[in-house]
Amino acid sequence: MGDPVALLQDLIRCPSVTPIDAGAQGILKERLKKLGFEIFDLPYGEGKDQVLNFFARYGSGSPHFCFAGHTDVVPAGQTNWQNDPFSAEIKENVIYGRGACDMKGGIAAFVVAVESLLAQHPDFNGSISFLITGDEEGPGINGTVKVLEWMQEHHHIPDFCLVGEPTCAQTLGDIIKIGRRGSLNAVIKVEGTQGHVAYPHLADNPIHKLMTILQSLTNPVLDQGNEWFQPSSVQVTSIDVGNEITNLIPATATARINIRFNNLHTGSALAGWISTQCHRVAEQCHVDVLISGEAFLTEPGNEVRAICQAIHNVNGVTARLDTGGGTSDARFISRYCPVAEFGLVGQTMHKVNEAVSIEELKQLTSMYLQIMEIIFYDA
Template identity: 60%
Template sequence: MADAMSSLSVAVELARALIRNASVTPDRSGAQGLLADRLAASGFEVFALPFGEGEALTPNLFARLGRGAPHLCFAGHTDVVPPGDAAWSTGPFDGTVRDGRVYGRGACDMKGGIAAFVAAAEAYLSRHGTPRGSISLLLTGDEEGPARFGTVKVLEWMAAHGHIPDFCVVGEPTNPTCMGDMIKVGRRGSINLRIEVEGVQGHVAYPDRADNPVHRLLAILGALTARPLDDGTPWFQPSSLQVTSVDVGNTATNVIPSCASAAVNIRFNDLHTGASLAGWVETVCRQYAPRARVESRISGEAFRTEAGAEVGLLADAVERVTGRRPALDTGGGTSDARFVAQYCAVAEFGLVGASMHKADEHVAIEDLVALTAIYDDFLERLMA
């Protein structure tokens, strides 16, 4: 296992260097170039994989060392959300160290996680020279954005070039309050729907001459929200439908509008698919508004990785380093693991996520050291 002081120096300084690259989505900051040079110096074959065009151009990186099995891939993202309007006590891209913490946008989500894995890989290679199997990294620049030209495209390239791993660790900040809390072994699916209802515009004093689309839309939303989708499963909480917006755009008080729309998001478990839920919403809409239009976009399907040997080794590593046996969980939002799960088994484990996306985002140095030690222990035992 990596020496604690060495881990501190390597992981912390690399995290600070990555934070200093202001890599707001899509990341064109140079953070991936820094990592490419670092990985190439350790013997990795490095591929720069930009996808998309114009404003959507997204830099991505894939690096691999070794060709044998087992093939472990670490997946993460170098892009970050903007600093936001709230005041920071330090520059959001300074990588300041204060009171035992590293501050900066991306410190926990997820440049700290990337730094910890690179430090762990370097420590492992310093002991063994080359891995028995192979180690790779998939790093994207658009996880925090639309995720169209990042992980999903790199995985297609990996499949075409024989680089699909046996197991993947996504370094998202999975721990709610302290290191060792939780490993994510699945995620709910997510679908966004936009419902548009057309009516007939008219004067509010003569409703018989109009067809109010707002009334029809409210009936639709009432029917959608009144029905529980399910009661949950042993691994997943109940599916949830939430109305996120209702729009009419009518500034007049005496006019029945001609159109009304609403946005709906459904987070769903493995009892459903995105297509089945889209079909259900369309059926409900037709009952109350035969001319309603429904547009749907499935962000990802529900998935779960069985608690097999790799998940067990990862949980063992967490327990050895932190003294806590992590819970296996499927809650929270979506991540790029939803794309990886279509190709191989995947689990997520990273830092404490309490400060992610907030002003003064930070990571405790002791947590960076612990995460490096966990990744190092996992590598050691997986490659044994």
């Protein structure tokens, strides 16, 4: 098996802070071209908002196994790093740099695993593909969503997709994500009548109505969860009236809420519930809802079992199937095909001195190779 360390270092040295690519995808495309992959450049957006993406495929047979990942990273931040965050320095067998964990490490591991698979199986007759975006850490408008639309139009939807996000909590292989909760954000603005606090009968205090609305949204238990998901959660994230005067009843009051919901709900149904609760209390009420992702679940099948088996073969860990955490591009992929997420331990992602140990990176490469061996050859 090849060594993913040099490839990861090359990728980290590209300061690809969303939406800048800084050459990261070019490195991957050149590597894949040498293997015989067909490359499709898929940039979306205009001007400074343009995002680089690409789709690459090797083979045309079945099964079709796709790896999805992102080359963009979050900024290094203001806190001092022990090294240049884009230098990819190695100290005591640990690679440091922005993106080492999230998720250039996962991409490097999978590329090297594919190189090893094709070297060992010159008779390979399935399909392997890469869906690589530069918009995962950003708004997600010009990345995976549009690439998937292109893939469907050109008949490239895979049988299964593995997203290489850093899913593990403590030990490599301890968690595989087979679903994610949905996420909904709502802005609730209640209109009132401004007035003097000494004459409340001449005013209409919107804060009082907003407090009642928020209680009606946070008091009910939406559900008890189920086999794969924890209970849904409604959280108030902001209450604002912009009032610095003690004797003034404000004219408006605004609140923001977030709901992380399981697959017992849909975003549209929850949006309707929020609107109903609000207008029961306040006729003059405006509700804006943004659904950033629906809940999804991939029922464990052969591919998920292959991931579990590969992990156990390499380091003896028994993986836990999980749906917790935030959102990822898997929420978009789930609309088209079964998807799971498995990658590095995520303890340093987005942090100062983000890092991955060389041992962990090589173990992940071995796991990715074995996953493909099991899927394509039932090894």
